Amino acid sequence: NVSIIITGIKGDEYLGEYIKQDDTLPIINLIGKTNILELAALYSRCKAVIGNDGGSMHLADLVGVPVISIVPGLEYPDSIEPWNSIKYSIRHKEACSPCYSFEKCPRGDNKCMQNISVKDVAGMYSNVLQDLESGICSKNNVRSFKIIRKGHKISFSEIERAIREQ
Numbered sequence: 001n002v003s004i005i006i007t008g009i010k011g012d013e014y015l016g017e018y019i020k021q022d023d024t025l026p027i028i029n030l031i032g033k034t035n036i037l038e039l040a041a042l043y044s045r046c047k048a049v050i051g052n053d054g055g056s057m058h059l060a061d062l063v064g065v066p067v068i069s070i071v072p073g074l075e076y077p078d079s080i081e082p083w084n085s086i087k088y089s090i091r092h093k094e095a096c097s098p099c100y101s102f103e104k105c106p107r108g109d110n111k112c113m114q115n116i117s118v119k120d121v122a123g124m125y126s127n128v129l130q131d132l133e134s135g136i137c138s139k140n141n142v143r144s145f146k147i148i149r150k151g152h153k154i155s156f157s158e159i160e161r162a163i164r165e166q
Contacts, residue, residue, distance in 0.1 A: 003026070005046075007031060043059060043065050048065060048125060051070065052069070053069065057082050067084075068089075072091075073092065075100065077089075092112050094112045096112075
C-alpha cells in the first residue's frame with residue numbers, strides 16, 4: 001500500500017496536477033493547502049518523505065520521519081541535509097561543487113541536479129524501507145519535538161490537537 005501525497009507552496013498547485021496526470025498511482029495533491037502545523041502532523045504519519053532542499057524536508061526530519069533529500073551541489077556535503085537522515089541524502093558530485101551560486105548554475109547545465117535519476121531515488125527509498133524493517137532507523141526517532149510559535153514552545157501533541165480543532 002503506497003499513498004503519494006504532494007506538498008508545496010501556494011502558486012505551485014499546477015505542478016501537482018502536472019505530476020498527477022501521467023501517474024497510475026493515486027496521488028493526493030496538497031500543494032498550497034497546508035500550513036506548517038498541518039504539514040508537521042501529516043509528515044508524522046508518513047513512512048518516509050522525499051523532498052528537495054527546503055524547509056519541508058527539515059520539518060519532516062524534525063518530526064522523526066526518514067527523509068530522502070535531493071540536494072544540489074551548491075553547498076558542501078552534509079551541510080544542508082536533514083541531520084537525522086544524512087545517510088539518505090542524494091547528491092550528484094560535480095567538479096564545480098560546491099559553487100554557492102544560489103541564483104543559477106554557473107555552467108548553465110544544472111548537472112548536479114539533472115544527473116539524479118528516478119532510479120537513484122527509488123533505490124534510496126528501498127534502503128529506507130530495509131532500514132525501517134531491520135530497525136537500523138526508526139520512524140519518530142526524535143525524542144522531543146518542539147516548535148516555536150508566537151514566542152512559546154508547543155509540543156507535537158498540542159499541534160495535533162490544534163489541527164483536530166480546526
